[in-house]
Amino acid sequence: MSASEKGTAVSDQWGMAIDVDKCTGCKACIIACHAENNIPVVGAEQSAMGRVIHWLRIDRIEEGSYPNVSADFIPMLCQQCGSAPCESVCPVFASTHTHDGLNAQIYNRCIGTRVCANNCPYHVRMFNFTTPTWPEPMNKMLNPDVTARSEGVMEKCTFCVQRIRRGNLDAKVEGRKIVDGEIRPACVQSCASEAIVFGLLSDPESSVSRYLEKNHARSALVHGELETRPHVIYLRAERDSEVLEPRPIGLGARKAADSKPVASTTEQAAAPVAATPTPVAGTTPASNP
């Protein structure tokens, strides 16, 4: 099947930008993910054993000690690594890579060795140690678009691949390309502070690419030194340590800079920018120097 018949180009690579400066730690993204992806509740005892399943978690990282302590909320999910450490160790190839940059977990191939989770430096792979249950009538809220996993199977964030595939299919049926913003994973859709931006990293005109371009100075890869080539790029919080020192602040300069009503960063990012080289498929725009 040719690229055009598939509805996406072979070089399309999905990715995400997470702006730590905007994350409020509300965890709406986690609950949205649970609802969308049929993530089971393991219960109190299994949780105490460290077996809780969250495809997306919010790491609270602190710096300093009382009274000079600060903290950040950092959403952590499968980085959909271009060079994934989990893919090379699976003995049955249940962990594979798709043509559009996703790390896929094939549930019915998985035999539960957990070697992939052992190799994942981000600790984002979750194993079903027990049989997931949804006591009646809770099973009614399962999403039919997503497989419910069984005991002994590894699972992790898929970037809501069901939404991506549905979007691909719709675009193919209608004979058009995917429109930027058309496909949003559940976490992106629920993030009220718009801290998560999703789209095609391979498209320099996409909102996520422009957002990263505009905020390049703050961009960072978690465990970038491991050369995993993650498709999730973080934008560091710019905590102002001199917030109480005299300095110009104010809406006045904001108004002078842009006379339009306050708009999203992505809209601002859609304004013409200097030309940037087209990223090579499988790599990220903000790579390590």
Add this chain to the structure above:
Amino acid sequence: MNVNRRDFLKIGMLTAAATTFTACGRPVEHGVVSQYQMPEYALPGQALFWASTCTEFRSDCAVSVKTVENRAINVIGMPGHFFSKGYAGKEAISGLQVVYNPGRIKEAKGGKVGDDGELKESLAVTVAQEALKNEGAVLFVVDRVAGMAGHALVQAAKAVGGKIWIADSEQSVRERRILKAVIGRAELPYYPLDQHDFVLSIGSNFIAENYCRPRVEWSFGRFRRTPGHLRGRMVSASSRMNPTDVCADRWVPVAPGSDATFLAAVGTLVALKKKASWPSWASVSVTDAATKTGAPAKTIEQLAERLVEAEKPLVVGGFQGASGDATVFLAHTLTKILIGDVPTFEPDMLVGSGSVPQDLFLSDQDVVSFLGAAKVVVLHGIDLVYRYPWLAESFKKVKTRAILATSPNESTDSATHLVPQRFWMEDWGDLLVESPEGAWYGLTQPAIRNQVPAAVSALGFCLEFAKAVGVADVTEVNPRKALQAGRAPADWENMLVRGGVWAEEEDIMYPNRAAYPPPAIANSGKPPKGYSAFKEIAPLKVSSLGAPAKDMTLVLLPTHLADGAMADRVWLQELPDAMTTVVWDSWIEINEDWAKENKIARHDLVEVKVGGKSLKGSAYPSPFIHPGAVGIPCGRGQKRQILREFVDLGWDPEGENPKELLDGSAAESGYFNLTASGAQVVKGKGSKILATFDKRVYDLPRHILPE
């Protein structure tokens, strides 16, 4: 409404075409259909979206409930909504677990309820008759009064000489009365952070807990990143860091109970610079404040300077500390000095017309004596026994105790008349909001069939009750017909499709919206008439900074479970706490340096003693809390709400209810003290593992994000 086969096929094809665009998170208004056509439109495997309004909190998010084959499987924000900006909070989404809760209340007690569709709220009439027999001794305990149900309730309360206690954990009535004193308007504060450049937050968790959550979170995102890249700045002060303090550029720890003193010192300086008047009881020197709060004097001076310099600053105060009234009062006063007014909005307009006597609403202190004399109590949305343990005995002695609830809680076992209530996803309702950007009317409509046949509509109950006690303008008790009355068919259909009447704006997060087909029905119609229940409410005079703390202070920590109302949602039970990452349990949070001195490590069992009462739990030494404070999370310790299916035998994670330690005393303002001084923390024997996410393999060190 009857649909013949020919029309069904026509409409079915249109809907099928429309819904192909809606299954993966794209704007859904053209896939949203009227509930009227259900269930004929339930095409196998095809998602349908039902416009509705979430009423979990005052946020009133416009939402779209995604259903498949008449099963609700997701809740997403309504795209293009000018107020909620297309977002819904975790409370709205986790509501799915309430709808399908296996432990849901399935049977009524004390009377009959009608079958699905018949709506014979006989229990409403039964309770109304009890109220009429006991005029003047009727108490309604609710979390809010809003919309058509609020109008019916308020007018019914007047008719029987009753009183209303709004027992909301957001303390909205208290805040309204303070704003009435400061600016003359008894509305609620509105935090459009995107319109401000410098924010000071004192003892407040306003980003996570406020009256319009998704809207504030959205505006926080804009506050941080504006078109000109001028990042808004925020400083916060509290005795224990909360998620809002994490968002700040700098957190200033202050001694528990001294929030108001800190703010008073800042305000004294600001008023001096601005040549504005400042309350004499709040005139505090910097040196005095630095001594009492523990904050550096230079910090207080610099804060005052930055507030004066900022173009549009904002000061937000919270009720968290013992000096809550003073903190909130001074915060609003300071905002008024700095920008001339306090931004407010009114999310609780009543739909209808009428007047409300000033003394209809009771303060907390008034409730204590009134409850002792009451003959009829009606609880709606409140677990009184859990939230206010010191009122439990008085409540259980009331002759008629009518409770409307969806899930069992600590109060429902005590009900003489138990009314299973429909959840908002199954119910009809409305609300009317007046905001600075304009008014909007939200319609709650059923997205799925009623899962519990005996469950009744809350609006229907209120209407039938009001009619039974003789409220003249309530004649229709069927909620759908009541909401539809007086509307043109096209307007009603439009409201069903959209979920109300509201201004629409483009989804500017992704600017390629032109690619999507335009909505089939243009937004039209006008919000119904409404009136404020609180316009004439008495202002709250504040005249002191609060008493200084003695020994350690017990601080109640905010959690995902709110004030315990969300304990039946296992997703939220298993969701790690924002600051401690604890799941399924409560903890006793103490300062880590203090813990080290007293040889207390994480998981050690400790006992917290306050005024003759005590409770035990696992210690969590933390860098986020003042050494003079001991924090216990709210919302834990229920026995009835937690689903036993997820709690293994032998494991006892329910935690403790910290309110058991409070004595029910009231502050000067007449509202309950939700904190206590004179607490002691004693190390016990043994330990109990806390289920946490940090300090385990997930703990990625901070240097992982290089400078």
